Amino acid sequence: MVYLDHAATTPARPEVIEAMLPYFSERFGNPSSLYALAREAKGAVEEVRGKVAAAIGATPAEIYFTSGGTEADNWAIKGVAAANRKKGDHIVTSSIEHHAVLHSCGALEKQGYRVTYLPVDEFGRVEPERVAEAITEKTILVSVMAANNEVGTIQPIAAIAKIAHDRGVPFHTDAVQAIGAVPIDVNTMGLDLLSLSAHKFGGPKGIGALYVRKGARIGTFMDGGGQERGRRAGTENVPGIVGLGRAIELATADIEGHNRRLAAMRDRLIQGILDTIPASRLNGHPTERLANNVNVAFRYIEGESILLMLDALGIAASTGSACTSASLEPSHVLTSCGLPPEHAHGSLRLTFGDVNTEADVDYVLSVLPGVIERLRKMSPLTPDRYE
Numbered sequence: 001m002v003y004l005d006h007a008a009t010t011p012a013r014p015e016v017i018e019a020m021l022p023y024f025s026e027r028f029g030n031p032s033s034l035y036a037l038a039r040e041a042k043g044a045v046e047e048v049r050g051k052v053a054a055a056i057g058a059t060p061a062e063i064y065f066t067s068g069g070t071e072a073d074n075w076a077i078k079g080v081a082a083a084n085r086k087k088g089d090h091i092v093t094s095s096i097e098h099h100a101v102l103h104s105c106g107a108l109e110k111q112g113y114r115v116t117y118l119p120v121d122e123f124g125r126v127e128p129e130r131v132a133e134a135i136t137e138k139t140i141l142v143s144v145m146a147a148n149n150e151v152g153t154i155q156p157i158a159a160i161a162k163i164a165h166d167r168g169v170p171f172h173t174d175a176v177q178a179i180g181a182v183p184i185d186v187n188t189m190g191l192d193l194l195s196l197s198a199h200k201f202g203g204p205k206g207i208g209a210l211y212v213r214k215g216a217r218i219g220t221f222m223d224g225g226g227q228e229r230g231r232r233a234g235t236e237n238v239p240g241i242v243g244l245g246r247a248i249e250l251a252t253a254d255i256e257g258h259n260r261r262l263a264a265m266r267d268r269l270i271q272g273i274l275d276t277i278p279a280s281r282l283n284g285h286p287t288e289r290l291a292n293n294v295n296v297a298f299r300y301i302e303g304e305s306i307l308l309m310l311d312a313l314g315i316a317a318s319t320g321s322a323c324t325s326a327s328l329e330p331s332h333v334l335t336s337c338g339l340p341p342e343h344a345h346g347s348l349r350l351t352f353g354d355v356n357t358e359a360d361v362d363y364v365l366s367v368l369p370g371v372i373e374r375l376r377k378m379s380p381l382t383p384d385r386y387e
């Protein structure tokens with residue numbers, strides 16, 4: 001199989017699995033208990049808190065473990081909204097956020113909060129000036145993702161954070177796709193809250209973290225036994241946390257080298273597709289994009305049928321985000337970038353990771369033009385002549 005869906009999830013690295021294994025068996029203690037076995041687990045959890053903090057320039061006390069990116073996004077948005085209700089009722093976000101952010105904002109709208117969904121340009125970028133225009137006296141949070149999961153566009157989050165801070169508004173970023181791909185420093189970039197998820201960078205599923213800057217006002221997410229300094233109760237997922245720690249260490253050790261290798265494959269694949277397949281175009285930003293992301297629209301056909309044919313040829317890819325693959329709606333990200341729904345429907349996302357090689361690029365380029373041609377021959381939408 002040629003796996004080209006690393007934006008959906010990545011395989012856990014062998015070093016990660018090896019680090020986790022003892023915490024399922026001989027080191028199984030509950031960190032809250034009061035004996036040596038428990039202290040060992042507690043020590044492991046606190047060591048990882050330090051590793052996650054170090055990876056993003058934070059302090060360990062600012063890191064809270066969660067069940068993943070979705071929970072971190074929910075907590076950031078709903079938690080800040082609840083804690084600042086007296087101050088204001090307005091949130092600014094972008095129209096291309098992950099559903100974990102968009103639906104959290106939607107839930108708040110049902111409770112009477114107001115949300116501005118900023119438009120993006122044709123490349124999927126939020127213009128910082130738009131953020132400035134949207135902020136009002138009642139704005140309590142700005143949330144813009146660091147990098148988009150579908151088209152890979154990297155946002156100018158430091159510039160956006162500065163605008164929010166100049167108006168006294170805290171800034172959250174969903175960095176789920178950015179960790180290990182974009183160097184992050186919460187202080188130089190001015191981030192107040194940041195969500196991350198281990199399974200996107202070689203760690204296990206079901207574990208992530210929320211960074212909350214010291215002093216930021218945010219409500220408790222989960223009531224219970226007082227874990228995570230009383231803010232997110234529940235017995236810690238110790239093996240998951242250990243896996244997160246090893247994965248973030250490995251993923252952030254050489255971001256530049258990693259990106260150089262992936263970008264070479266990405267660029268060759270993009271060029272090869274655009275050169276050999278007529279009526280195709282690149283979605284997302286030409287340069288400000290994740291090193292592993294290829295997203296291309298093919299006119300006259302459906303992305304789902306491309307996926308089925310690629311699957312039969314041993315290639316795992318995606319049309320949009322895996323979470324919405326059951327939906328027939330065109331991607332909200334692509335339509336926000338101005339793609340008409342019929343173009344958005346024919347989009348394909350291929351995302352590279354550590355396991356891929358140049359041979360994978362060769363294989364995709366050897367089969368994809370034939371797949372597209374066959375589907376276009378079958379499609380009633382295909383005109384007699386196109387370019």
Ligand code: PLP
Pocket residue numbers: 007008067068069070071073098100145147148149174176177197198206208321322323
């Ligand atoms: N945010 C972004 C940008 C994502 O790509 C994803 C996963 O697809 C999430 C949030 C949700 O993360 P998780 O799968 O850990 O809940």
